[in-house]
Amino acid sequence: MLDTASLIKLLAQPQKIVITTHHKPDGDAMGSSLGLYNYLIQQGHHTKVITPTDYPDFLSWLPGNGEVIIYTEQTSEAAELIAGADMIFCLDFNALNRINEMGALVGESSAIKIMIDHHLEPQDFDDYRYWDINACATAQLIYTFITDELNNKKLINKDVATCLYTGIMTDSASFSLPKTTSAVHRIIADLIDEGAVNWQIHEQIYKNSSENRLRFLGICLSERLEVLHEFNTAIIAVPKADLEKYDVITGDTEGIVNYALSIAGVKLAAFIVERNDRVKLSLRSKGEFPANEICKKYFEGGGHRNAAGGVSSGSLEEVVNQFKLILPEYKKLLIQ
Known part of the structure; x- marks a missing residue:
C-alpha cells in the first residue's frame, strides 16, 4: 500500500x-x-x-x-x-x-x-x-x-x-x-x-421538486404505503406503471423511504420499486437495527446499519412477499 x-x-x-x-x-x-x-x-x-x-x-x-x-x-x-x-x-x-x-x-x-x-x-x-x-x-x-x-x-x-x-x-x-x-x-x-x-x-x-415528483410522492404515501404494526415496519412498494405515469426521473425517488421511517413506532422502512430489469430496495432503520444485514443476506446488497440497499430479479409482488417473510426472523429486534 x-x-x-x-x-x-x-x-x-x-x-x-x-x-x-x-x-x-x-x-x-x-x-x-x-x-x-x-x-x-x-x-x-x-x-x-x-x-x-x-x-x-x-x-x-x-x-x-x-x-x-x-x-x-x-x-x-x-x-x-x-x-x-x-x-x-x-x-x-x-x-x-x-x-x-x-x-x-x-x-x-x-x-x-x-x-x-x-x-x-x-x-x-x-x-x-x-x-x-x-x-x-x-x-x-x-x-x-x-x-x-x-x-x-x-x-x-x-x-x-x-x-x-x-x-x-x-x-x-x-x-x-x-x-x-x-x-x-x-x-x-x-x-x-x-x-x-x-x-x-x-x-x-x-426545495427544488418538480410538480410530477410531488404528485408521485402523494401516490406513494396515499396508495403504496403499508404499515405492518406487528413488526414496527413500513413498506412503500411502487410498480413501474407509477414511474411511467409521473415521468419519474433520476433523483425523484430519493428520500421517500424516510417518510415511512418517520411514522411513530416504526423501526424499519422499505422503499421497494419495480425498475426495467429488476426490483430495487432501499431500507432505512432506527437505532441498532441492521438494515444492511437484510440487504446483504437476501438482496445482493449492503450498506450502513441504518441505510442500505439491494436488488432482486423477482417480480415486485415476489420481493414484497419475500421481505415480509424475513421480518419474523428480526421480530425481537423490531419490537424491543
Missing part, C-alpha cells in the same frame, strides 16, 4: 487524475467528487470527474458540475481518460461492481487507485486507502483528507466548501443521524466560514 508521504510527493507534481463514484450518485457521492475536483484543479492537476451513470438534476448546480463526464453518455471519452490516468480516486464506494461497466476499466488500469470511503468491508483493489466507517459521509473524509493527511487546509475555498457541505448534509439527513458528532459540526462551521452558504444549499437540495 502507498503511504501518505509518498502520495503527497506524487501530488506535488501535476498528475492526470480521474475521480469516480458509485452508480446513480447521491449528494455525498457528487459532493465528495466535486469537492475533491475543486481542490485538485487549484494545484494544476488535469482532473476529470467520471460518473458511471446520470444523477439527480438537483445536484447539477454544484461548482464544477459542467465538467462531469457521464460514462453511459460519453463512453469512449471516459474509457480513454481512465486508461490514461496516473491516479484514480474512488469515492464513496469500496467495490468495483458499484461502478458497473467502469469497474473492469478501473480494475485493469495501471493508475494508482485511492479509495476514500465509509462503507463496510472494502474490496482490495486500491493502492491507498483513507477509510472510516464511523464517518457520517465521504465528504467528511475528503475534508479531513485535505486538512489532516495532505495538510492543505488553505485550499478549501468556497467551491470546495460548498460541495463538501452538500455531501455531509445529505448523507447525515440534514445533520440528524447518530454519526453527526460534534466534530462534524465543527467541520460544518468551518465550511460555512470558507464560503458555503448553508441556507442556499438547503434550498437547492430540498
Whole structure:
C-alpha cells in the first residue's frame, strides 16, 4: 500500500487524475467528487470527474458540475481518460461492481487507485486507502483528507466548501443521524466560514421538486404505503406503471423511504420499486437495527446499519412477499 508521504510527493507534481463514484450518485457521492475536483484543479492537476451513470438534476448546480463526464453518455471519452490516468480516486464506494461497466476499466488500469470511503468491508483493489466507517459521509473524509493527511487546509475555498457541505448534509439527513458528532459540526462551521452558504444549499437540495415528483410522492404515501404494526415496519412498494405515469426521473425517488421511517413506532422502512430489469430496495432503520444485514443476506446488497440497499430479479409482488417473510426472523429486534 502507498503511504501518505509518498502520495503527497506524487501530488506535488501535476498528475492526470480521474475521480469516480458509485452508480446513480447521491449528494455525498457528487459532493465528495466535486469537492475533491475543486481542490485538485487549484494545484494544476488535469482532473476529470467520471460518473458511471446520470444523477439527480438537483445536484447539477454544484461548482464544477459542467465538467462531469457521464460514462453511459460519453463512453469512449471516459474509457480513454481512465486508461490514461496516473491516479484514480474512488469515492464513496469500496467495490468495483458499484461502478458497473467502469469497474473492469478501473480494475485493469495501471493508475494508482485511492479509495476514500465509509462503507463496510472494502474490496482490495486500491493502492491507498483513507477509510472510516464511523464517518457520517465521504465528504467528511475528503475534508479531513485535505486538512489532516495532505495538510492543505488553505485550499478549501468556497467551491470546495460548498460541495463538501452538500455531501455531509445529505448523507447525515440534514445533520440528524447518530454519526453527526460534534466534530462534524465543527467541520460544518468551518465550511460555512470558507464560503458555503448553508441556507442556499438547503434550498437547492430540498426545495427544488418538480410538480410530477410531488404528485408521485402523494401516490406513494396515499396508495403504496403499508404499515405492518406487528413488526414496527413500513413498506412503500411502487410498480413501474407509477414511474411511467409521473415521468419519474433520476433523483425523484430519493428520500421517500424516510417518510415511512418517520411514522411513530416504526423501526424499519422499505422503499421497494419495480425498475426495467429488476426490483430495487432501499431500507432505512432506527437505532441498532441492521438494515444492511437484510440487504446483504437476501438482496445482493449492503450498506450502513441504518441505510442500505439491494436488488432482486423477482417480480415486485415476489420481493414484497419475500421481505415480509424475513421480518419474523428480526421480530425481537423490531419490537424491543
